[in-house]
Every structure is written in C-alpha cells, then in structure tokens.
Amino acid sequence: MEKLRCAVLDDYQNVALTAADWSPVTDRVEVRTVRRHISDREELAEAVGDCEIVFIMRERTPFDAELFARLPRLRLLVTSGMHNASVDFDAAARHGVTVCGTAGTAEPPAELTWALLLGLARHVTTENDALRSGGPWQQTVGTDLHGRRLGLLGLGRIGSRVAQVGRAFGMEVSAWSQNLTAERAEAEGVALAASKEELLESSDFVSVQLVLSDRTRGLVGAPELRRMRPTAFLVNTSRAAIVDQDALAQALREGWIAGAAVDVFDIEPLPADHPFRTLPNLLATPHIGYVTERNYSRFFTEGVEDIAAFLDGSPVRTLSKG
Numbered sequence: 001m002e003k004l005r006c007a008v009l010d011d012y013q014n015v016a017l018t019a020a021d022w023s024p025v026t027d028r029v030e031v032r033t034v035r036r037h038i039s040d041r042e043e044l045a046e047a048v049g050d051c052e053i054v055f056i057m058r059e060r061t062p063f064d065a066e067l068f069a070r071l072p073r074l075r076l077l078v079t080s081g082m083h084n085a086s087v088d089f090d091a092a093a094r095h096g097v098t099v100c101g102t103a104g105t106a107e108p109p110a111e112l113t114w115a116l117l118l119g120l121a122r123h124v125t126t127e128n129d130a131l132r133s134g135g136p137w138q139q140t141v142g143t144d145l146h147g148r149r150l151g152l153l154g155l156g157r158i159g160s161r162v163a164q165v166g167r168a169f170g171m172e173v174s175a176w177s178q179n180l181t182a183e184r185a186e187a188e189g190v191a192l193a194a195s196k197e198e199l200l201e202s203s204d205f206v207s208v209q210l211v212l213s214d215r216t217r218g219l220v221g222a223p224e225l226r227r228m229r230p231t232a233f234l235v236n237t238s239r240a241a242i243v244d245q246d247a248l249a250q251a252l253r254e255g256w257i258a259g260a261a262v263d264v265f266d267i268e269p270l271p272a273d274h275p276f277r278t279l280p281n282l283l284a285t286p287h288i289g290y291v292t293e294r295n296y297s298r299f300f301t302e303g304v305e306d307i308a309a310f311l312d313g314s315p316v317r318t319l320s321k322g
Helices: 042-049 065-070 089-094 105-120 125-133 157-168 182-187 194-201 223-227 244-256 293-311
Strands: 004-009 027-032 055-056 076-077 098-101 149-153 173-174 203-210 233-234 259-262 282-284
Touching: 004 282, 042 065, 055 293, 065 089, 065 182, 076 293, 089 098, 089 173, 105 125, 105 157, 105 203, 105 233, 105 259, 105 282, 149 157, 149 194, 157 173, 223 244, 244 259
Parallel strands: 004 027, 004 055, 055 076, 076 098, 149 173, 149 203, 203 233, 233 259, 259 282
Antiparallel strands: none
C-alpha cells in the first residue's frame, strides 16, 4: 500500500521529527519537513501539492481559499494550538479538508512576557550591547516594578499567569476585556478597570493577552496609544493585529510611550527593512513565545495523534469556524 505524504511546514529549528515519536504513523505516512518559510502561494502549493496531510505551526503560514484550491490532494490540515485565525475554515470544508488542532501550554508565552517586560524595565539589551562592545559602563536608569501598575488587556489562561507574577513583584495589577467580570478579576486578585481607556491611562506597563478576533483586531490604535503615559511601556506577546503596527511605530518614534516589546508581527519573518528592526526603544523577538521544549513536544505528539486518528476514521480535536 502506497504511503500518504505529510509535510511539516516552517520547522525553523529542525526539531519536528525529534520532538515527538512519529512511529505510530510512519508505516502509513511519509513525513518530510520544510525548514524555511515559503511566503509565495504558488511556490508553497508546488512544495506540498503532493501531500494529503500538512502540519502547520501556529499562524506562520496562512491557508486561505486560494491555497486550498491549489491543493486538491490535501485531506488533513493539522495546526499547533486550538485556534488559528489564518485558516479559512469555510474553504477547508468546501474542499473536504479536515482541520485538527493540538493543545498547548500557557506558561511559555507568560514567561516570555515577563522576559520582555523586565528587559524593557531594566534596559537589558542596551546595557548588554554596551558591555560587549566596550561602550559606557552603566548608561541607563531602570524602571522599578514594585508599586507600579500593570494593566492587562485580557485575563485568560495566559493573562492570569502574567498577573500572578506581577503581584509577586509587588505591582498593582488591573485588567480589562470586553467579557471580563468583576468576579473573575477578583478571583485572580486583580482590579477590574472601568474601561479600556482607564486601564491605558493609569498603567505604567500594559500587556496584551487577548485572543485575536473580529472584536480585538485593531483594539489598540493611535488614539489608545496616545492615552498611555509617556513613561509607560507596552508589551505584546499575543497577536500583532491587536495593536496597529504603524501607530505603534509612530508612538515609539515620537515618544508617545517610553518603549515597547513585541514578539508578534503582521508579516513573519519580519522583512529586513522593517522599522521594527531599528527602533531603539523597541525590544523585539521573532515570535518565540510558544517555542519551548515542552510546548513543542506537546504540539507534535498530539499532531501525531491527530494524524493517526484521522487515518483510523475517527478524527480528534477537530476545528471549525467560530
């Protein structure tokens, strides 16, 4: 019996085949990985056009209606995570493609949020660069966390963990989202902000911890950034589209806020000439919030389970629009 073909896309670190045990499916599936990102739709269709199964990492590679139409052999699309805003689920259904997800852990992105926030507060990259290059010995004055206010846009699985650490640092923590209730905030030991505007105006650090949706897309634009204090910092480890990227660049250039840290971008990988690569008051990492050993092990282990279940005729962790 001829094996089906599976391609794992965007395996940047070349770890997809070692992060999990693929033996439950290798007798029925030939698995290959693609390490480089392929942004051109025609080139991507050619690269995986012979595959019945494709595994995608988060939202690195959008699967829209045109791409599904170019992949007539595709029958199963597996995505890491249980949400993927870059997949056109209606198009998948029309083309007879089952979409399955995997679980993930909330700790890694919460931990990176604090790595970035602390890096901003203590000017870690500036001081490290100076030390390595023989530059000035001490040139910045850090921002204290104790007694300062941390404002969270979102208090879900990740936001609640970020809140716990903020409280451990002795920060005043408040939160806001469209659905957040006073009871939920109180249960996490967090104050409920009266409004998004009140949270932005009163916070020394603002961290975005929301899921991307029609309601959150563009939630933080130029008007919202102008409401923040000129001494305040913004952190976004959630989704780029929640914060207007052009407005953020302008805010940093013109000093509306003191600085920002981001792990997510509208275009990934980030173009070489993108202003986010050179803004001095921006700390940026290449979307590594979920890139940890344990998370990758879970992604790929459950991805193998998804493939095996699909081949056995009983798909698990199926995803659909909504």
